Amino acid sequence: MLSITADYGVIMEEIFIRYLHFFGIITLFSTIVGEHLLISKEMGMKSFKKIIYVDAIYGLGAIITLISGTLLWFVFGKPAVYYSSNFIFHIKLSLFVCVGILSLFPTVYFLRNRKTMAETIVQPAYIIKIIRVEILLLILLPLFASMIARGIGIK
Numbered sequence: 001m002l003s004i005t006a007d008y009g010v011i012m013e014e015i016f017i018r019y020l021h022f023f024g025i026i027t028l029f030s031t032i033v034g035e036h037l038l039i040s041k042e043m044g045m046k047s048f049k050k051i052i053y054v055d056a057i058y059g060l061g062a063i064i065t066l067i068s069g070t071l072l073w074f075v076f077g078k079p080a081v082y083y084s085s086n087f088i089f090h091i092k093l094s095l096f097v098c099v100g101i102l103s104l105f106p107t108v109y110f111l112r113n114r115k116t117m118a119e120t121i122v123q124p125a126y127i128i129k130i131i132r133v134e135i136l137l138l139i140l141l142p143l144f145a146s147m148i149a150r151g152i153g154i155k
Contacts, residue, residue: 014076021068027061029138036131041123048121052110059107062100088153092144099137102130
């Protein structure tokens, strides 16, 4: 419930940043699943170009999630110490960083091969495995977020 003395503008800013955070998360997850559905061991150039575009949107979702999450941590909502003192938050943050690092391998591979003249591009097995690991790690993040929201892990 809104108090009479609450600054409506600040509340709306926080709501907008939270919306961006959710939007980034949904974009991040849906595009990595899209990559998983699109990728195959052998791909035609048309399909390969689609996966490059999906990967670019994935990167945009990651950037939106990172920026909005950082704003929520340090500017809006609960005080930064609430998150900073929570070991589960650090696990969640570490998983997000791991996903980001892992995502570099497929992105670099896709970018290096985007101008190939081959009709069929054979995907290395490690690219497909990395995408699957990214999905697994991303699935864990809402669990940790729910635990943090309930105050679990606060010292």
